[in-house]
Amino acid sequence: MIASLVKPLFVDRYVLYSNIGIALLLGACMDYLHRLWQPSRNAWIAAVAVLAALVPTSLSLRTPQSRTDDVTAIGAAVREEGRPGDGLLHLPGQHRIWTAANPEDTRLLTDLALAQDPVSSNTLAGVGFPA
Known part of the structure; x- marks a missing residue:
């Protein structure tokens, strides 16, 4: 998926479900870090990093411009x-x-x-x- 940001290898909407897996993996990492560090500034930084990774991709896939077949x-x-x-x-x-x-x-x-x-x-x- 990362390589597809540079050169598309598939039609995004057909593998949109895979974002759920990435979200679950990132959530598990967040939970691990939260338990490891206890609630702290680092946990908030990690949460912002997760949102920064998921939100732009999710929003761009839902625009009419992401559809190549009109x-x-x-x-x-x-x-x-x-x-x-x-x-x-x-x-x-x-x-x-x-x-x-x-x-x-x-x-x-x-x-x-x-x-x-x-x-x-x-x-x-x-x-x-x-x-």
């Missing part, structure tokens, strides 16, 4: 270029969710690969035709 851009492009009755083909079918952020973007278009809509199929994304 799925709302797909819906915006379809909204601008599509006309009522135009066909829309999602390949592969599981990427249909990318246009689900704002259903108004594709409401007037015909989904060519959708066999059953979400309501009639009782699913979140509907059922697509087989390849």
Whole structure:
């Protein structure tokens, strides 16, 4: 994770859960130091150091700028270029969710690969035709 601050090696939000492990490890270290030193100025310095290590990373991962794949851009492009009755083909079918952020973007278009809509199929994304 430290090397990824210089050169990203993964998409941050997929390993966000690992920050919990770091927080637990730092908490265990804090507890150890607290027991070792008793409540003192050093314990407060350690607490500030822990917060300084965790908070900036956590906050930066929650900004729109941390997202490199803007799925709302797909819906915006379809909204601008599509006309009522135009066909829309999602390949592969599981990427249909990318246009689900704002259903108004594709409401007037015909989904060519959708066999059953979400309501009639009782699913979140509907059922697509087989390849």
